[in-house]
Amino acid sequence: MKPAIQRKASGYVVGLGIYLISLALWAADPGTSTPKDRQLTGTGDISVPAVRPGSPGAERAYRFGVVPQQAATRLAQMWVPLLQRVQALSGVPLTFDTAKDIPTFEQGLAAGRYDFAYMNPYHFVAFNADPGYRALARDRNERIQGVMVVAKEAPFAALEDLAGRELVFPAPGAFAASILTRAALEQRGIPFQTRFVASHDSVYLNVAGGHFAAGGGIRRTLEALKPEVREHLRVLWESEGFTPHAIAVSPQVPDGDAQAVGVALVALAAEAPELLKGAALGPLTLAKDSDWDDIRALDIERLKRLSQPPAQAQGQGSGPGS
Numbered sequence: 001m002k003p004a005i006q007r008k009a010s011g012y013v014v015g016l017g018i019y020l021i022s023l024a025l026w027a028a029d030p031g032t033s034t035p036k037d038r039q040l041t042g043t044g045d046i047s048v049p050a051v052r053p054g055s056p057g058a059e060r061a062y063r064f065g066v067v068p069q070q071a072a073t074r075l076a077q078m079w080v081p082l083l084q085r086v087q088a089l090s091g092v093p094l095t096f097d098t099a100k101d102i103p104t105f106e107q108g109l110a111a112g113r114y115d116f117a118y119m120n121p122y123h124f125v126a127f128n129a130d131p132g133y134r135a136l137a138r139d140r141n142e143r144i145q146g147v148m149v150v151a152k153e154a155p156f157a158a159l160e161d162l163a164g165r166e167l168v169f170p171a172p173g174a175f176a177a178s179i180l181t182r183a184a185l186e187q188r189g190i191p192f193q194t195r196f197v198a199s200h201d202s203v204y205l206n207v208a209g210g211h212f213a214a215g216g217g218i219r220r221t222l223e224a225l226k227p228e229v230r231e232h233l234r235v236l237w238e239s240e241g242f243t244p245h246a247i248a249v250s251p252q253v254p255d256g257d258a259q260a261v262g263v264a265l266v267a268l269a270a271e272a273p274e275l276l277k278g279a280a281l282g283p284l285t286l287a288k289d290s291d292w293d294d295i296r297a298l299d300i301e302r303l304k305r306l307s308q309p310p311a312q313a314q315g316q317g318s319g320p321g322s
Contacts, residue, residue, distance in 0.1 A: 006280070014237050018032075024227045025207060031182075034319060054189070060093060061093035061095040062092065062116060062257070063113065063115045063116070064096055064115070064116040064117070066117070066241045067102060067117075067123070068100070068199055069170065069174075069199055069201075072199050075098050078278055078280065078301075079096050079249070079279055081275055081278065082171075082272075084280065085264075085272050086264045089271065090257075090263070090264035100171075100198070100308055102173055102198075103171055103241045103309065106123065109131075111129045112250055115252065116247065116249050116250070117247070118247050119246055119248060120144075121244065121295045122171075122175035122295060123246075123294055124292050124295075126307075128289055129219040130249070134265065134289065135292070136248055136249045136265070136287060137286055138245065139282045139283070142281045142282050143244060144218060144219075144239070145219055145238045145242075146175075146176035146179075146181045146238065147238045147239075148167075148215070148216055148235070148236045149204065149214060149234065150179050150213065150214045151207060151208060151232060152232050154213070154234075156214065157236075162192060162213055163192070164192070165214065166212055167213060168197055168203050168215040169181065169203065170196070170199055170203055171198075171217065172309055174216070176218045176242070177218050181239070182216070193194060195212065197270070200222075203216065208232040214236060223280075243291050246266060247284070249261070266283075266286055
């Protein structure tokens with residue numbers, strides 16, 4: 001086979017593979033009945049010890065919750081090695097924890113399930129107020145930006161080209177990937193239909209597989225995609241930058257333990273930068289609650305509305321069945 005033909009054939013195989021993977025994820029959803037009902041679900045709650053069972057401190061390990069932007073098994077691969085190193089540096093035993101989807105994670109935050117948690121900026125503002133999570137650390141250099149992605153070969157050149165289309169987002173309360181992207185569409189008066197899936201990765205696979213015209217995400221999770229998926233997507237639009245995700249601590253955790261974990265997280269930049277990179281993080285810095293005042297300065301009532309499940313939301317682009 002000639003090289004040019006071989007490359008073309010290879011492209012067809014990769015594209016077909018992405019389509020089949022995304023189709024399989026869609027079909028696997030037990031709640032799917034018609035194309036209008038398609039919604040991908042996660043893998044369920046997962047808790048993975050960062051200490052071996054039976055080791056000192058294992059029984060009193062703190063839960064470290066991570067927002068489920070990727071599948072739970074993938075998050076465990078990314079975060080458990082990092083938490084093991086934080087535990088070694090701080091002497092504070094930790095257990096990796098997450099949830100099947102972002103709404104379930106939000107319920108866990110509201111109930112104080114997690115002792116430490118990696119959460120999006122809107123989550124921090126909401127759960128800083130109640131039940132009182134305190135800022136511990138954040139990315140030193142990153143600014144979080146929402147992006148709208150489309151298939152690489154799609155004809156869309158601007159957000160306005162998505163008018164009347166069915167768009168996919170990871171969850172109502174996903175700050176940059178869902179709230180910021182939908183707010184941008186609303187501000188421009190662009191009508192659209194909303195569908196929610198379990199994670200950022202599900203958004204990208206669905207768009208790459210041709211199930212939806214476009215979807216919301218963030219730069220960090222997009223760049224963390226496998227190259228064979230990412231090369232089939234392009235960014236149509238991105239938001240301005242905001243203070244990124246927070247690593248926060250429950251008010252129930254003693255100050256000494258909280259401070260030890262915070263110092264260990266910051267030390268990772270020098271001690272184990274490869275673990276930060278593996279969790280799609282940059283160097284961390286200690287944080288204070290006021291770092292997220294740029295989020296508080298936004299239209300909080302609009303954020304609250306956009307963060308509600310469709311049955312509770314009102315307004316353009318949201319609502320029952322949209």
